[in-house]
Amino acid sequence: MTVSREKFIVDEKGKKTAVILPLRRYRKMLEDLHDLAVVAERRSEESIPLEEMKRRLEKDALLSSISRLSRLSRPLR
Numbered sequence: 608m609t610v611s612r613e614k615f616i617v618d619e620k621g622k623k624t625a626v627i628l629p630l631r632r633y634r635k636m637l638e639d640l641h642d643l644a645v646v647a648e649r650r651s652e653e654s655i656p657l658e659e660m661k662r663r664l665e666k667d668a669l670l671s672s673i674s675r676l677s678r679l680s681r682p683l684r
Contacts, residue, residue: 616625
C-alpha cells in the first residue's frame with residue numbers, strides 16, 4: 608500500500624487551492640515534464656532503427672559505457 612504524503616491548502620470554503628509535495632516527488636515530476644517536452648519537440652523528426660542507433664553509439668564509444676553503467680545500477684540478487 609502506498610501512503611500519499613501530499614498536503615493540500617484549502618480556502619475558506621474548503622476548496623483545494625494548492626498542494627504541498629515531498630521534494631523528491633516534485634523533482635521527479637519536473638524531470639518527467641522535461642522529458643515530455645523533449646519528446647514533443649522531436650515528434651516530427653525521422654525515427655532511427657534500433658540497430659542504426661546502436662551502431663552510432665558504438666562508434667562514439669557510448670554504448671559500452673551505457674551498458675557498463677546499466678549493469679552497475681542493477682540490484683544484486
